[in-house]
Amino acid sequence: MSLPTDPFIFRTSGIRGISNIQITSKFVLELGQAIGNHLGKGKSIVVGRDNRRCSLQIEYAIISGLLSEGVNVHRFDEALPTPAVVSAIEDHECDAGIMITGSHLPPNQNGVIYFGKEGTYYSGELQKSPKANSLPWDETGDVKTHLNQSERYLERMRVFAQKYLPKKPHLDILIDPVHGPMTPFLTKIFSEFVRGTVYFHNIEENDHFPGRLSEPTVDTLQETALKVKERGADIGIATDVDGDRVLFITNEGTVVLGDQAGSLLAKKMMMTEKDLSIVAPINSSLIIGLVASEMGGTVYDCKVGPPAIIDTMIEKVAKLGFEESGKYFFMDESLWPDGLLAALKILSLMYETQLSLQELVDQLPTTTATKDKIMCETEEQKEKMMEFVYQNWEEFISGETKSEVKIDGMKRYFTDNSWLLIRPSGTENYIRIFCEALTPERTEELKRKATELLEQAKESSI
Amino acid sequence: MSYLVNKNMFRQNDIRGVYGKDLTPELALDLGKAIGTFFGEGKQLFIGGDSRISTPILMNSIAAGILATGANIVMGGLTPSPIAYYASAIDEAIDGSLMITASHNPADQNGLKITDNKGVAFYFDNCFSKLLDSLRRKDFNEVPVERLGQLRLTKQYHKLYYDELAKKVPISHKMKVVIEVGNGACGDFVDFLKQLGHEVYGLRQEPDGSFPSFVPNPSKKETLVELRELLLAKKADLGIAFDGDGDRVGFLDELGEVISPDQVMMLFAKELLLKTPKSKLLLDCKTSRATFEFIKELNGIPLITRVGHSWVHKTLIEEKAIFAGELSAHYYFEEENYGFDDALFAAMKMMAYLSQEKRTLSEVISTFPAYYASDELRLPCEDHLKDQVITYISESIIKPEWEVIDVDGLRVELDDGWFLIRSSSTEPALSFRVEGTTPSKRDELYQRVQAYIKEALGALN
Numbered sequence: 001m002s003l004p005t006d007p008f009i010f011r012t013s014g015i016r017g018i019s020n021i022q023i024t025s026k027f028v029l030e031l032g033q034a035i036g037n038h039l040g041k042g043k044s045i046v047v048g049r050d051n052r053r054c055s056l057q058i059e060y061a062i063i064s065g066l067l068s069e070g071v072n073v074h075r076f077d078e079a080l081p082t083p084a085v086v087s088a089i090e091d092h093e094c095d096a097g098i099m100i101t102g103s104h105l106p107p108n109q110n111g112v113i114y115f116g117k118e119g120t121y122y123s124g125e126l127q128k129s130p131k132a133n134s135l136p137w138d139e140t141g142d143v144k145t146h147l148n149q150s151e152r153y154l155e156r157m158r159v160f161a162q163k164y165l166p167k168k169p170h171l172d173i174l175i176d177p178v179h180g181p182m183t184p185f186l187t188k189i190f191s192e193f194v195r196g197t198v199y200f201h202n203i204e205e206n207d208h209f210p211g212r213l214s215e216p217t218v219d220t221l222q223e224t225a226l227k228v229k230e231r232g233a234d235i236g237i238a239t240d241v242d243g244d245r246v247l248f249i250t251n252e253g254t255v256v257l258g259d260q261a262g263s264l265l266a267k268k269m270m271m272t273e274k275d276l277s278i279v280a281p282i283n284s285s286l287i288i289g290l291v292a293s294e295m296g297g298t299v300y301d302c303k304v305g306p307p308a309i310i311d312t313m314i315e316k317v318a319k320l321g322f323e324e325s326g327k328y329f330f331m332d333e334s335l336w337p338d339g340l341l342a343a344l345k346i347l348s349l350m351y352e353t354q355l356s357l358q359e360l361v362d363q364l365p366t367t368t369a370t371k372d373k374i375m376c377e378t379e380e381q382k383e384k385m386m387e388f389v390y391q392n393w394e395e396f397i398s399g400e401t402k403s404e405v406k407i408d409g410m411k412r413y414f415t416d417n418s419w420l421l422i423r424p425s426g427t428e429n430y431i432r433i434f435c436e437a438l439t440p441e442r443t444e445e446l447k448r449k450a451t452e453l454l455e456q457a458k459e460s461s462i
Numbered sequence: 463m464s465y466l467v468n469k470n471m472f473r474q475n476d477i478r479g480v481y482g483k484d485l486t487p488e489l490a491l492d493l494g495k496a497i498g499t500f501f502g503e504g505k506q507l508f509i510g511g512d513s514r515i516s517t518p519i520l521m522n523s524i525a526a527g528i529l530a531t532g533a534n535i536v537m538g539g540l541t542p543s544p545i546a547y548y549a550s551a552i553d554e555a556i557d558g559s560l561m562i563t564a565s566h567n568p569a570d571q572n573g574l575k576i577t578d579n580k581g582v583a584f585y586f587d588n589c590f591s592k593l594l595d596s597l598r599r600k601d602f603n604e605v606p607v608e609r610l611g612q613l614r615l616t617k618q619y620h621k622l623y624y625d626e627l628a629k630k631v632p633i634s635h636k637m638k639v640v641i642e643v644g645n646g647a648c649g650d651f652v653d654f655l656k657q658l659g660h661e662v663y664g665l666r667q668e669p670d671g672s673f674p675s676f677v678p679n680p681s682k683k684e685t686l687v688e689l690r691e692l693l694l695a696k697k698a699d700l701g702i703a704f705d706g707d708g709d710r711v712g713f714l715d716e717l718g719e720v721i722s723p724d725q726v727m728m729l730f731a732k733e734l735l736l737k738t739p740k741s742k743l744l745l746d747c748k749t750s751r752a753t754f755e756f757i758k759e760l761n762g763i764p765l766i767t768r769v770g771h772s773w774v775h776k777t778l779i780e781e782k783a784i785f786a787g788e789l790s791a792h793y794y795f796e797e798e799n800y801g802f803d804d805a806l807f808a809a810m811k812m813m814a815y816l817s818q819e820k821r822t823l824s825e826v827i828s829t830f831p832a833y834y835a836s837d838e839l840r841l842p843c844e845d846h847l848k849d850q851v852i853t854y855i856s857e858s859i860i861k862p863e864w865e866v867i868d869v870d871g872l873r874v875e876l877d878d879g880w881f882l883i884r885s886s887s888t889e890p891a892l893s894f895r896v897e898g899t900t901p902s903k904r905d906e907l908y909q910r911v912q913a914y915i916k917e918a919l920g921a922l923n
Contacts, residue, residue, distance in 0.1 A: 029487060057529040057610055132488075137482055138672055208608070
């Protein structure tokens, strides 16, 4: 993994790298100056961090850089989840926000996310500040430390909890915040708004996150799922360290995929708003398409990653967006993903339908999805291979086309409701294959043909 | 991005430079790494700072640098210097303190003072030279991620300090005082005195690093003008003026007259020697002969020292003295306090003294002996010539029968007065002070010293 220092490139979830090797204090100081220069003298920004050991050092260095560019900084005296930091932009009437978090990455990695005023993700390039270190002393910024941001976020969440769980349902819940700063908020909100037992897993404060990998996936949540079943809980709620991602576990110990949870959220919203517009990235499951068409909603494809999801939501005036990683976006409540808010809505759906989470998941269409990746050596080869894919698609891939989307690689929907996506990775030297169909046979066929196409592409690119 | 290290920033008692020119965020980051390397991985440092506008930038950069070396931080934020020293003195778990301040220097400057685990200031030879070397070679002990330092924000030491101050220096009755905070770091002291029940009027209590009125300096008249007016209007017992970081304090009596530090030292010495007779007291080489004589009369032992807080504190400990004073209005109480220069403690001591005294401050001062001393004056002199001028005067002008004290420049004791010539550590100038037994002797000495310096400069050029 290499990290360009000039310019700074914000990818789908900010800038990321190995702490103290790529994300050094000097790098971050300069990044703070670049963001300060981009934002402009006299503007104000919120800076928060998760509880990784290396986040603290980054916070101090980035604030120094911001102040030296004349930006006023609002900071906090504690580690906070990402949604608490993004919502603080509005609380303190700031122009932007920075969250220092390695999110779902291992403890030795870290990252910086740059949010706009409305909680939108900045993506693209930032040049180094041309006036770094040269602003006169009396034009530099000031810093204010807020001591009660967790209370403000908690208040915000209480309003949502009151809205979605006014009757305080009887539910037993197991929470797994993977030792992150979401722990107290999940604990307090569920203790206050749910009658039933709250069980805990991986809540001890430990910045090495010994319980599991931060990224919630079917694989990483196996132990948590076992605990849910053992305890006889109605639902398991597992976030990543900074609390913007969440996956759910059913009462039977099955991990609900992000696409399934997103589809459940869509169903809940379509109970009162039939013509709901939904945004999902191009690699999303066809489940959401089937659910939406059944209930009258519309799904818009977009590129992978939160910046594209939010931009498309704004463009299409879509009230819901989500991605399979477990990030859910609600236009009316929180344009940035918030694991706790999504959890409240799922609990609300369970209460309203009086169905268990397993029953709700069982009502969703069943599909078979799979993915694969083909390695390539260089960016240049990646481009050549994609060119080959565009030109030779017809020869390799069979099926009657329903529609085609070329916003991020090539995605084709077929009349049998199956689809295939071939897209170049934005961060690594891979070309990825995603496909899904109503039967395992069709899925396997699509994957096999796509692999043949890419192998041919690779051969011809050498 | 790179920087040049201006070695002149690394001075005898502290580090000082112009923000953005000498002291950039980037240099401060590396300075933090150098400091963390100096103290060592796993050590814990208290960080405080004054109200200067560039202080938060430097504080954040230095903290990030320290954390990178695996040293831990107790972050105090806006803090008077004595509270930073106090944190390292009282808490065994704190291995040193850092104070980001340029004291009374102009607002565009900033700097750093560093103490050890007992609140004793480091100086060039035992610390700053090593930091400079580390910066020049970019030689830092940066640790892997899992060993990075940790930090906690706290005002715990501020609270402990004031709680202890209230207990340690009881003031027997309610007093009326006016205080010039000068938008510096000591605003809390005003509220502290109010909570103790005193009638207190604070001027410029809010921290403001742009220093819209003046950079507070109790040795400068402009710092005292408004304080004097308020004191007279309120008919207060005492006027107190702090510098920006609370290590220096000036006093006005109830008539609005400035009490010279020479006399403040006498007042403190008198009280201390009553409790601990025959003790040693340390006075800097600029101090009036009257103060030395006064202490001898009280059976105390006055010792003379170089100027500069790190040197004075070190000497105080080595000599086992109970008190030290500098003409620049630093006061050190070894036995009653922790030995570091603490303006808040000195202000409390002054109030405690007056609360037990039937006379007013001006009446007390009028009983003290006094000669006729000049202010401290400066004559421009290029840096490379400073020492040569002093050597020339020493070798070619001073007569063998004159008594010469050379702890810091030349202090020459004559029958009818004395004069001191020394090189300024802060600017290209020679600093001098004279004192005569009569005003005319003082004026004559004043003319003589100027003539000596001119003669030396003429000969050297």
